[in-house]
Amino acid sequence: MTCEGTMLKVPEFWISNLDHIDRQAKTAGRAEVREIARSAGGRPLYAFAYGEKQIMKSTANYSSACGAFDRDCYVPLSGKKPVVLLLGAVHGAEVEGTAALVNLIHCLEEGKDLRGDENEALMKAAEAIRLVIVPVCNPDGRARLPYESVLGMTMKEMRYWFQGTWKDGTLCDYPRCKKVHPIKEASDHLGSYFNDDGVNIMHDNFFRPMARETQAILGLADEEKADFVIQLHGGGNCLNCLLPTHYVTKESLVAVHDLSVLCNERAKREGLAFTICDIPERENGETPPSFNLASALHHVCGAVSAVFESNQHAAGHPGAKLTHDEVYRSHLILFEELFGMASSRCRA
Ligand SMILES: [Zn+2]
Numbered sequence: 001m002t003c004e005g006t007m008l009k010v011p012e013f014w015i016s017n018l019d020h021i022d023r024q025a026k027t028a029g030r031a032e033v034r035e036i037a038r039s040a041g042g043r044p045l046y047a048f049a050y051g052e053k054q055i056m057k058s059t060a061n062y063s064s065a066c067g068a069f070d071r072d073c074y075v076p077l078s079g080k081k082p083v084v085l086l087l088g089a090v091h092g093a094e095v096e097g098t099a100a101l102v103n104l105i106h107c108l109e110e111g112k113d114l115r116g117d118e119n120e121a122l123m124k125a126a127e128a129i130r131l132v133i134v135p136v137c138n139p140d141g142r143a144r145l146p147y148e149s150v151l152g153m154t155m156k157e158m159r160y161w162f163q164g165t166w167k168d169g170t171l172c173d174y175p176r177c178k179k180v181h182p183i184k185e186a187s188d189h190l191g192s193y194f195n196d197d198g199v200n201i202m203h204d205n206f207f208r209p210m211a212r213e214t215q216a217i218l219g220l221a222d223e224e225k226a227d228f229v230i231q232l233h234g235g236g237n238c239l240n241c242l243l244p245t246h247y248v249t250k251e252s253l254v255a256v257h258d259l260s261v262l263c264n265e266r267a268k269r270e271g272l273a274f275t276i277c278d279i280p281e282r283e284n285g286e287t288p289p290s291f292n293l294a295s296a297l298h299h300v301c302g303a304v305s306a307v308f309e310s311n312q313h314a315a316g317h318p319g320a321k322l323t324h325d326e327v328y329r330s331h332l333i334l335f336e337e338l339f340g341m342a343s344s345r346c347r348a
Pocket of ligand 1: 233
């Protein structure tokens with residue numbers, strides 16, 4: 001499918017391709033860079049870590065520590081250096097977060113982002129934490145998107161590139177694309193949601209993971225004893241939304257809600273906004289909400305875990321339509337408030 005000409009001009013600072021991240025991984029001087037896995041299609045997943053890793057002895061995994069009624073058996077919170085894990089492109093075409101993470105890495109490595117901004121306050125906030133960045137969690141899906149940005153695509157074009165088509169050529173669409181999993185054998189054009197085996201990492205089987213990508217992401221959160229794990233997704237014309245995660249503690253939900261409020265207060269001063277979601281009731285119903293990657297990441301290490309949905313400026317579709325600059329700025333607000341919250345929580 002070729003796109004119909006509504007796409008926004010991509011500014012020079014907006015880079016989200018795998019080759020660029022490959023080069024960043026090879027040239028990074030400040031980060032400790034690790035290939036945490038190869039995707040189903042053989043592509044590397046890189047983790048860039050900044051800030052000293054605190055060696056903390058666990059006597060139990062997170063589940064067992066909770067079973068012992070003593071979280072400290074996993075990791076004591078007092079005296080713990082805060083660890084933030086940022087995950088980009090779990091869905092390969094949702095590259096808004098990846099573009100922001102590529103710039104964040106440039107800033108951490110070279111003292112300025114690709115717009116030439118030093119982002120002083122953000123860099124100061126980053127110094128107080130251990131920050132681990134995976135710019136692309138699903139490189140197979142990212143490789144299937146032939147564009148640097150999707151802003152300005154129509155919703156139909158997004159559906160084609162994101163969820164793909166069935167064997168009869170009709171769009172798999174959202175959320176119907178989740179009715180077959182893994183989807184590979186049922187699809188004609190495989191969407192960027194999926195790795196090369198057709199697995200949607202967001203909905204892997206977390207008690208028996210199918211994808212190496214999923215295993216590596218969960219392993220990283222556990223090894224790092226992450227305090228906050230934020231996945232950066234795209235959410236059509238939604239307005240900067242931190243989604244409540246299902247099957248997690250109330251404290252974790254409240255933290256994400258508070259983070260939304262902080263981000264929104266900050267964003268309003270710049271003519272932007274964040275959506276503030278209500279804290280949901282307990283899960284119920286014949287088909288309950290899914291236990292997804294955000295839920296699993298909480299349960300592997302106790303982290304406050306959430307999905308951030310960025311605006312994607314879907315043309316001809318109702319809702320907010322942000323520019324590349326505004327989308328990027330929204331991510332920087334999120335990062336700065338997140339790093340600040342992580343620092344204050346661990347000091348408490
Ligand atoms: Zn997504």
